[in-house]
Amino acid sequence: MCRAETSVMVNACTGKMGHAVAEAVVRAGLDLIPFSITGESEAVVVGNVGVSGIPVQLVGADKRQQAISDIMRDKPGLIVVDFTLPGAVNENAKFYCDNGLPFVMGTTGGDRVQLTRDTEESGVYAVIAPQMGKQVVAFQATMEMMAQNFPGAFSGYKLSVRESHQRTKVDTSGTAKEIVRSFQQLGVEPFEVDAIQRVREAGQQMGEMHVPEKALSGHAFHTYHLTSPDGTVNFEFQHNVVGREIYAEGTVDAVLFLASKIKEKAEQRIFNMVDVLRAGAMR
Ligand SMILES: NC(=O)C1=CN([C@@H]2O[C@H](COP(=O)(O)OP(=O)(O)OC[C@H]3O[C@@H](n4cnc5c(N)ncnc54)[C@H](O)[C@@H]3O)[C@@H](O)[C@H]2O)C=CC1
Numbered sequence: 001m002c003r004a005e006t007s008v009m010v011n012a013c014t015g016k017m018g019h020a021v022a023e024a025v026v027r028a029g030l031d032l033i034p035f036s037i038t039g040e041s042e043a044v045v046v047g048n049v050g051v052s053g054i055p056v057q058l059v060g061a062d063k064r065q066q067a068i069s070d071i072m073r074d075k076p077g078l079i080v081v082d083f084t085l086p087g088a089v090n091e092n093a094k095f096y097c098d099n100g101l102p103f104v105m106g107t108t109g110g111d112r113v114q115l116t117r118d119t120e121e122s123g124v125y126a127v128i129a130p131q132m133g134k135q136v137v138a139f140q141a142t143m144e145m146m147a148q149n150f151p152g153a154f155s156g157y158k159l160s161v162r163e164s165h166q167r168t169k170v171d172t173s174g175t176a177k178e179i180v181r182s183f184q185q186l187g188v189e190p191f192e193v194d195a196i197q198r199v200r201e202a203g204q205q206m207g208e209m210h211v212p213e214k215a216l217s218g219h220a221f222h223t224y225h226l227t228s229p230d231g232t233v234n235f236e237f238q239h240n241v242v243g244r245e246i247y248a249e250g251t252v253d254a255v256l257f258l259a260s261k262i263k264e265k266a267e268q269r270i271f272n273m274v275d276v277l278r279a280g281a282m283r
């Protein structure tokens with residue numbers, strides 16, 4: 001399938017990530033659908049948003065079924081990208097599933113077990129991942145491999161995790177939650193995801209996490225610290241991202257990967273970004 005045959009609808013272009021992804025879709029030469037499902041009030045009040053000079057019409061929940069039916073009729077190669085809010089994840093995914101629409105879910109939070117179950121039951125193709133940035137995905141995969149190959153290697157170590165994001169981020173980092181799973185398999189002292197420290201206050205972000213002032217409105221700084229039981233050995237892993245381009249480009253990779261899986265009628269239908277990376281499908 002050539003790029004121009006892959007049509008991409010980005011929900012919600014009004015958001016920071018949705019807008020960045022929509023721009024990356026245009027940059028990549030894919031067909032950006034000039035409609036975007038968004039929060040109800042925004043659709044009515046704002047009307048449309050410009051993406052690289054393309055006016056994208058905003059669609060609220062009450063009109064989304066009609067809009068999707070019309071778009072699907074015209075664009076059989078449609079793939080939906082979702083960067084909305086944790087509170088919308090399950091409802092939106094169910095909507096895509098009910099319409100038989102393949103989707104890339106970049107939105108974090110919600111009930112992840114339910115999300116996988118609904119997607120499995122519907123049989124739609126999907127990439128679901130809280131992290132789209134190639135190098136961070138590679139780090140995530142490395143930690144998974146370490147945990148699989150050397151379970152218990154950090155037995156008894158004490159883990160602390162801090163993540164800093166723009167103050168508008170409503171949930172705890174989905175990426176940090178996934179990486180904590182690997183540390184749990186590596187045998188650290190009991191650590192639940194609610195022990196992840198969320199930093200959202202500007203003074204602390206700049207003073208303690210060294211976030212540049214210009215990045216306060218868009219950054220993701222993660223620090224994982226491990227200390228041996230007797231305190232003599234310390235490990236620290238960090239991934240600090242400024243801006244959103246790394247995720248937007250990775251999302252385009254996910255879309256192209258999904259289009260190729262649909263075309264080859266792959267047996268596996270639900271993927272994460274480690275699958276996309278392993279397939280050599282990240283630029
Ligand atoms: N997977 C990844 O690599 C990344 C994931 N994210 C995740 O993406 C999500 C969005 O992040 P931001 O763009 O920074 O948030 P944002 O707050 O800037 O944008 C969210 C948008 O969703 C819209 N919205 C709210 N309810 C909706 C609904 N029911 N249907 C459609 N649209 C709705 C809002 O009006 C808003 O425009 C978060 O969950 C964040 O963690 C962010 C960066 C990278």
Ligand SMILES: O=C(O)C1=N[C@H](C(=O)O)C[C@H](O)C1
Binds near residue numbers: 165169172173
């Ligand atoms: O909301 C964000 O900004 C980000 N969200 C994702 C997460 O929750 O892990 C990925 C990255 O941290 C940016």
